Amino acid sequence: MNYKDDFPMLKNDIVYFDNGATTLKPKCVIDKMDDYYFNYSSNAHRGDYSLSLKASKEYEDVRTKVRNFINAKRDEEIVFTSGSTDSLNTIVYGYFKYNLNEGDEVLITKSEHASNILPWFELSKEIGINVNYIPLTENHTVTLENVINSITDNTKVISLAHITNVIGDVRPIKEITQYAHNKGILVVIDGSQSVGHTKVDVTDLDIDFLAFSAHKMLGPTGVGVLYGKYDLLNDIKPVRYGGGMNVSFVNIDEIEYKQLPYRLEAGTQNIAGIIGFGQAIDYINRVGIDNIEELCSSLKEYIVLNLKKIPHIKLYNENVEGSIVTFNVDNVFAQDTAIYLDKYNICVRSGSHCAKKLDDELGIKNTCRISIYFYNTKEDADKLITALKNNKILEESLGV
């Protein structure tokens, strides 16, 4: 089935392979947000009139959709944020700042995104926790064995991407949480590249905290989700205070805050975006998450198989499960390759992809990344492969 007709951006004859950065939006998502702005624009949870009640209902319906989508136990476990970065910062600064002590250890890896490294670095400077790295295998992946070998008596948290954004490897989350929980260690998962790409069941995986962004799964920018097991989430001290999250306040000693999830949603949220996000979830459910995974995986195999035949292409991650292909063209700077491909309306990302510790592992700082989503087709792949077969990529990238 061809999904391209559902995506207005794809009418522009582009080949979009930068889905790891953000995905395109189907028309139904855009229409749903327009509908809010055109027909019932109002604040949620604030008014007694029917427009506001409709906005509130649409908003809360999305919370239930998210809960069902990740199989959380309660609606209250779903907090809307501005994106994964916001969610991860709230987890680190609202929960761990008050539940870790000097000398406690957080385990991450060198292939994490900046958003799962920098909050921990800053907390380390603030309260003296240690941030250490789980070693990666030679294929740059994480194994349960490496996790087990990295755990010390001081380890209190393991914070990992479910799927990484440069290598695309899928981490064995269920095995990790099971082992970690036996040791009293909490597990934080950055689901930015996994939710909407593969089945993420927080109950089955037994994840303590999960962060993900709507815009990486067909939704609008500026919307994300913070999931936490109820008791953990309830222990988060808000990092933002203001309207919408308080019940009453008289003076500094007499303040009452709302229950979850509202306590963690201070200020007017991105109502249109959240309502649009609900449509994105409905769309993904219609396509089917298993189908999405299969479509991405088979297209990735096709691309890898064909790029391997091109002598001047070096692949960095052909042995991983995720739908990301990381490569360079011999003697061509990654950015020049991306600019060359842009001449054919092929969008790929070049750079360090916000994973700035990864060059320690890959031995190279900058790469090109092809990140696939289900609307990409074999025709897209063929255009990319043909363009990369050219042995004058550098010359043609110059634009002179």
Added chain:
Amino acid sequence: MDSNLKRALILENYEKPFHKGLIDDDSYLKENKNNSSCIDNFDIQLKIEDGIIKDIRFDGEACAIATSSISISITKLLDKTVKQALDIIENYEKMINEEEYDEKLLEELIVYNDIYKQPSRKKCATLGILGIKDLINKSISGDK
């Protein structure tokens, strides 16, 4: 300039850049210059003596346009007076920004006279030379 010649000059300076590699000498002024929107990143060193550009060196990772343009800039600016160098840089900036400029002053640097057609490359083409300009200005203000 003919396109083939332009390409050849750019590639030659990208593949074998002039004065690449820093030296350990405190008499040089030093600055890091990077493009936040892309991945070009240079460390640049400058030595001025008696108002003459004596040496410019650089190191770092960057695309073909950024690397070749700093390389060609260095060849053009060496042994010039500070005033001549700033004149060349000003004219180069004007060329990149599609303003009127003195072509003769720029010599080989005119290989980038079409870069305005690729707006995303403008920053690449100016990263190095603007770093050199910063260092010259630093040197002037330090002299006062």
